[in-house]
Amino acid sequence: MTDQICISPVDGRELARRPTESAAAMEAILADARRAQLEWAEVPIAERGRKMLVFLDALLGLNQQIIPELALQMGRPVRFGGEMRGVEERVKHCVATAEASLAPIVPEPKPGFRRMIKRTPLGLVFVIAPWNYPFLTAVNTIVPALIAGNAVLLKHAAQTILVGERFQEAMDKADLPKGLFRNVVLDHEQAGALIAAGAFDHINFTGSVAGGRAVEKAAAGTFTSLGLELGGKDPAYVRADADLDFAIENIVDGAFYNSGQCCCGVERIYVHESLYDRFVAGAVELTSRYVLGNPLDDATTLGPMSAARFAETVRSQTREALQKGAKAHLDPKAFPADREGTPYLAPQILTGVDHSMRVMVEESFGPVVGIMKVRDDDEAVRLMNDSPYGLTASIWTREVDVAEALGDRIQTGTVYMNRCDYLDPALAWTGVKDTGRGASLSEIGFQLLTRPKSFHLREAR
Known part of the structure; x- marks a missing residue:
């Protein structure tokens, strides 16, 4: 295990250093997330959405702190004001469209039967986020995953390690079940070992093609679903x-x-x-x-x-x-x-x-x-x-x-x-060829964060 360190591109100084999670800590984090997810899945979609709006308000309230932090972590000029306009647009769209996107699919009526396909949560979603748009890329999966009834663990890039902490700070204001959302500090080896062990039900990774291949290789044989947004030209x-x-x-x-x-x-x-x-x-x-x-x-x-x-x-x-x-x-x-x-x-x-x-x-x-x-x-x-590539x-x-x-x-x-x-946010964000697989945003993004469950109910005579 190695500390995760952010070296500021502004002046080359060490900006932040965080120790990685111990094996015992990760075992407890995973257990808490699984328990919390079962509780969260019983919460109505509308209420989940309301809590995401509380999270959004809390995150927007941190923006004056976030803007210079982003400049110091990854170099974006403060004059551009951070990423919150896009974050707000995407979160509000997810909340507004969630119930329709997650509604059961009901085929044509058939006498004597009740038939439907429900969208049920995958369970535990692992988000591995990049440094270049550290809030926007992460929120694309975190918010719809939570609204869909999943638990989420976030591993942020070392270059933007403070972003994960801001996500946690804002999520803590939303009064979610304990452990439902957790920012974790892991190195590549730890993350790969957890993926290979089948610790997660879905993994969303944004990063390099080489990184995507590493995730796919680690997940081989676990049947864990993947969302990969990789390179582009x-x-x-x-x-x-x-x-x-x-x-x-x-x-x-x-x-x-x-x-x-x-x-x-x-x-x-x-x-x-x-x-x-x-x-x-x-x-x-x-x-x-x-x-x-x-x-x-x-x-x-x-x-x-x-x-x-x-x-x-x-x-x-x-x-x-x-x-x-x-x-x-x-x-x-x-x-x-x-x-x-x-x-x-x-x-x-x-x-x-x-x-x-x-x-x-x-x-x-x-x-x-x-x-x-x-x-x-x-x-x-x-x-x-x-x-x-093809993004x-x-x-x-x-x-x-x-x-x-x-x-x-x-x-x-x-x-x-x-x-x-x-x-x-109304359109699917996806790519072809070495750009990756899967999609986020839109109704399709919700679908890929859930699994279909069919109900074929025959009425008694």
């Missing part, structure tokens, strides 16, 4: 009929917000040849306005990446692309905070790129984006699908029917038109 396609200024503004934001550390951030751009030069010029001009610096400074619009090793991955991809003939459009010297060997990395736009370069096919998860010129829709779709894809056009038709051909979990980098 999300494309944007700017058609000839796009609103160019609107596309530039939103795609640049989708590429560089949160220093590019977004699950559904734009990582590659394909632009119709008729708009290509103007798009590149506009994107470069807009990106040059970013201010890289200390995320606690209100003037900063681009903070450090969460760790120096992640910044080095982006630097390495960029160096390789340049060696193969790509062109860099931004001078890192224009961003004085950029320093080799640190998490502070200037944004970069590359042209002259192709799919032989890692920056166009491997996940970057940082402030770099490549732009390619395309002749037509067919070439754009071919390039968009030339990826081992989201955005199409920038004035034609809704065209966007839908193209979306049918793109291998992705979500198709956007004239927007990107957003989760609609």
